[in-house]
Amino acid sequence: MGDGGDGNAAYGHKRFERSASRFTDRITADGRDGWPVEAGRYRLVVSRACPWASRAVISRRLLGLEDALSMAIADPVQDDRSWRFTLDPGGRDPVLGIRYLSEAYERRESDPPGGVSVPAVVDVPSGKLVTNDYRQLTLDLATEWSALHRPGAPDLYPERLRDQIDTVMAEVYEDVNNGVYRAGFASEQKEYEQACADVFRRLELLASRLAGQRYLVGDTITEADIRLFTTLVRFDAVYHGHFKCNRWKLTENPVLWAYARDLFQTPGFGDTVDFDHIKRHYYQVHTGINPTRIVPLGPDLAGWRSPHRREDLGGRPFGDGTPPGPVRAQEQVPARGRP
Known part of the structure; x- marks a missing residue:
């Protein structure tokens, strides 16, 4: 979720608890909460560094919602006001006209508790x-926004498989997505050891599951794959060292490494990943566990483009649909952030 502010310095000094989205x-399609699906009305605010936000970036691209839902990066x-738009000319988001995401939060509720997090959708x-x-957002993009999906968009949350998904x-959330954070921000040895054990126990179970099937549920990419991928793609770059999840590297697990490469090389996944943003965020923002703010040079990213041979397991990445088209120029990952 990427909460900002003074809490970043406290990581590693107090027990980590992920706050619920406020x-x-x-x-929705029927607008029952007062917010109907409407092309051009909303802006998705993300950080390419944040795994929770990256889910929405991938889903938006796979579903072809670029025209319907604009995106701010x-x-x-962060600084002490959290997520800021210093990548844009003049340091302001060109659509919302704000310098900090917190300004949109404050327009909704003055002095909102719980921090300022991404992904966020702004009216x-x-x-x-x-x-x-962040938990519901991508499910709604897959279901409630269907009238605005591109022709050939995949069904990322097929109704017949939803219980399994x-x-x-x-x-995956409990032991992997959030598990790496529980390990990385642990303030006591026993707390860390339990979280780290949970991470690798679940990864080994997932590797067993994926040894005989290309995707986590069914024979196509689903929301489950997106959620696992956003942690795996960050594993060696930040979680292995920065979060001390170092029993083994992703590249040392043949099944998970091949699975992650398969997804990375699938349009909509790797073309949204910015390793430069990922590394700088974790190592420079989490001063509670990396007070020097030094960003490591590694790992070598060349392997992400190597053959994976997962196609031998069958499966159809987009089901009856088609891959998304080329990434738009304004949304391309800069060269320094990609393999």
Whole structure:
């Protein structure tokens, strides 16, 4: 979620608890929360560094929502007001006209508790935050926004498989997505050891599952794969060293490394990943566990483009659909952030 502010310096000094999303309004086809799906009305604010936000970036691209839902990319290195738009000319988001994401939060609720997090969706006409519910957001993009999907968009949350997908996602969230944070921000040895053990126990179970099937649920990419990928793609770059999840590297697990490369090389996944943003955010913002703010040079990223041979397991990445088209020029990852 990428909460900003003074809390970053406290990581590693107090027990880590992930706060629940405070703003859980949903943007739906029928507008039941007061926010109807409408092309051009909303702006998705993300950081390419944040795994929770990266889910939304991938989903938006796979579903072809670029015209319907514009996207703002925040600077990966926060200051004391959290996510800022210093990547844009004049340091302001060109659509919302604000310098800090916190301004959209404050228009919704003065002095909002719980920090300022991404992904966030902002109502462009009012400049108010609509939602920061990272768990529900991508599910709604896949289902409620279907009228605005591109022709050939994949079904990322097929109804007949939702129970299975939900079960897998819950396990992945507890032990992997959030597990690496529980290990990395642990303040006591026992707390760290338990979290780290949970991470690798689940990764080994996932490797066993994926040894005989190309994707986590069914024979196509689903929301479950997106959620696992955003942690795996960060594993060796930040979680292995920075978060001390170092029993083994992703590149040392043949199944998970091949699975991650397969997704990375699938349009909509690797073309959204910015390793420069990822490394600078974790190592420079989490001063509670990296007070020097030094960013390591490694790991070598060349292997992400190497053959994976996962196609031998069958499967159809986009089901009856088609891959997304080329990344738009204004949304391309800069050369220094990609392999």
